[in-house]
Amino acid sequence: MDKTSPIIELRDISVRYGNGVLALDNITLDVNDQDLIGLIGPNGAGKSTLLSVILGLTKPTSGSVKLFGNGVLAKNLKYVGYVPQKAQAQDPNFPFTVFETVMLGRTARTGLLRRLGARDRQKVVEVLKLFGIYELKDRKIGQLSGGQSQRVFVAKAIVAEPKLLLLDEPTSGVDAVSKAEFYEMLERLNKEMRITMILSSHD
Numbered sequence: 428m429d430k431t432s433p434i435i436e437l438r439d440i441s442v443r444y445g446n447g448v449l450a451l452d453n454i455t456l457d458v459n460d461q462d463l464i465g466l467i468g469p470n471g472a473g474k475s476t477l478l479s480v481i482l483g484l485t486k487p488t489s490g491s492v493k494l495f496g497n498g499v500l501a502k503n504l505k506y507v508g509y510v511p512q513k514a515q516a517q518d519p520n521f522p523f524t525v526f527e528t529v530m531l532g533r534t535a536r537t538g539l540l541r542r543l544g545a546r547d548r549q550k551v552v553e554v555l556k557l558f559g560i561y562e563l564k565d566r567k568i569g570q571l572s573g574g575q576s577q578r579v580f581v582a583k584a585i586v587a588e589p590k591l592l593l594l595d596e597p598t599s600g601v602d603a604v605s606k607a608e609f610y611e612m613l614e615r616l617n618k619e620m621r622i623t624m625i626l627s628s629h630d
């Protein structure tokens with residue numbers, strides 16, 4: 428892909444679900460390298476569907492999608508991080524610690540077959556510190572506030588070193604102060620780590 432071509436190219440995308448609902452109607456959108464894009468709209472507007480199309484999970488009824496100048500292929504998806512809606516609303520019995528959860532994100536990069544080593548642990552420590560959650564590393568996920576666990580799930584996506592990060596309603600259920608801090612953190616990631624981002628919100 429040459430440097431100036433868009434990271435994502437959506438052309439005339441429509442999605443009609445089996446129940447007849449037209450979730451997306453002729454969407455055309457380019458996302459360029461290092462963009463930080465907000466998809467804003469009420470519940471049901473089609474935000475999750477759009478992210479799902481970019482991830483190749485939902486096949487458009489019509490239109491075309493390019494990711495890094497190609498189709499939505501596994502080798503491209505390796506560079507895409509995704510934080511699903513309500514990732515932070517974890518089962519309180521979720522057995523992993525913060526450190527272990529973020530470390531799991533590293534397997535997205537290394538594949539399951541390579542053993543995680545010192546370099547992986549170093550990367551996890553670096554990202555935990557960057558996100559201000561290093562001191563929580565030995566806590567179980569179920570013992571965190573909404574704002575804290577949301578950072579953990581973004582950290583988990585970031586340790587895989589994505590070029591593109593998609594976040595579906597990352598601030599739902601989080602208080603206003605945590606929301607403001609969270610958006611600042613995303614801006615820093617976007618600028619300093621040069622990660623292209625799309626986040627959806629109904630605010």
Ligand code: ADP
Pocket residue numbers: 444445446448449450468469470471472473474475476477
């Ligand atoms: P948002 O993320 O903006 O809340 P969605 O993309 O989840 O919007 O939903 C868009 C529309 O598509 C809604 O009317 C929703 O009910 C419908 N929808 C979403 N997913 C499905 C599905 N798997 N099957 C049928 N309809 C769906």
